[in-house]
Amino acid sequence: MSRSRPLSPNIQIYRPQLTSVLSIANRITGVVLGLGGFGLVAWLVAAALGPQPYAAVQSAFISWPGQVLLVGFTFAFFLHLCGGIRHLVWDSGRGFELGSIYASGWAVVAASVVLTAATWVASAVLGG
Amino acid sequence: MDRERMGSPLARAIGLGSAKSGVEHWWAERVSAVALVPLTLWFVASTIAHIRSDHAGFVAWLRGFPTMVLMILLLLALFHHTALGLQVVIEDYVHSGLKLPAVVAVRLLCFAVAAAGILATLKIAWG
Numbered sequence A: 001m002s003r004s005r006p007l008s009p010n011i012q013i014y015r016p017q018l019t020s021v022l023s024i025a026n027r028i029t030g031v032v033l034g035l036g037g038f039g040l041v042a043w044l045v046a047a048a049l050g051p052q053p054y055a056a057v058q059s060a061f062i063s064w065p066g067q068v069l070l071v072g073f074t075f076a077f078f079l080h081l082c083g084g085i086r087h088l089v090w091d092s093g094r095g096f097e098l099g100s101i102y103a104s105g106w107a108v109v110a111a112s113v114v115l116t117a118a119t120w121v122a123s124a125v126l127g128g
Numbered sequence B: 001m002d003r004e005r006m007g008s009p010l011a012r013a014i015g016l017g018s019a020k021s022g023v024e025h026w027w028a029e030r031v032s033a034v035a036l037v038p039l040t041l042w043f044v045a046s047t048i049a050h051i052r053s054d055h056a057g058f059v060a061w062l063r064g065f066p067t068m069v070l071m072i073l074l075l076l077a078l079f080h081h082t083a084l085g086l087q088v089v090i091e092d093y094v095h096s097g098l099k100l101p102a103v104v105a106v107r108l109l110c111f112a113v114a115a116a117g118i119l120a121t122l123k124i125a126w127g
Helices: A018-049 A051-062 A064-091 A098-126 B002-006 B009-013 B022-050 B055-063 B065-093 B099-126
Strands: none
Touching: A018 A051, A018 A064, A018 A098, A018 B055, A018 B065, A018 B099, A051 A064, A051 B055, A064 A098, A064 B022, A098 B022, B022 B055, B022 B065, B055 B065, B055 B099, B065 B099
16 A cells, blocks of 8 residues: 555454453354364264274373363353353343443353363262 | 335345345354253263263263264254354455355365264264
């Protein structure tokens, strides 16, 4: 361009807010969970192939990096689930007041943390 | 009639809805999302109990008829939802000639992986 024209402020100009952070988080967790779906199918296919392939996948899941990854997937799942339910409420035309937007946003964050922790506590107690 | 001929292209388009199939895509994303709420919660709840089970335990669990049905429904809804969501992500960020091939590739990949998961489930349940 020969002349520099005025541009509208782009995304990196703005201070991150709960609303914008949760919006992009919903998209990122969606992509992450898509990859998680591949992990689920790998688990199923390994089990279908026999005890040895299953044991290989299982040991990867139980290893330290595997466990960290699974905790991450669990948090991504609950964030996307709670964020998705928030979207479904918005789709019904409700919850658009500024106060409601922030209340539901923090509720999504809190619920995701609590549910992730509850899942892994339950896994340690029941699945051990 | 006059409005049809004399109005601007914008005035003629207003109120007619999407020019493409956006509404169907939007609905399919919501319907699959609603289906995934109970299915994924079931999956997480039962995985808690089976994440450390050996092959025999895992197979015994998946051979249960309700488990097999729920797993297949989960795979169908999950990869349908994934394909729809990834399509939007691609359409938002890819503006080159790669857009259409990328959307097609994601569709086919999701279909293939879902099919692999369903066939594996059926082989375990009935094999």
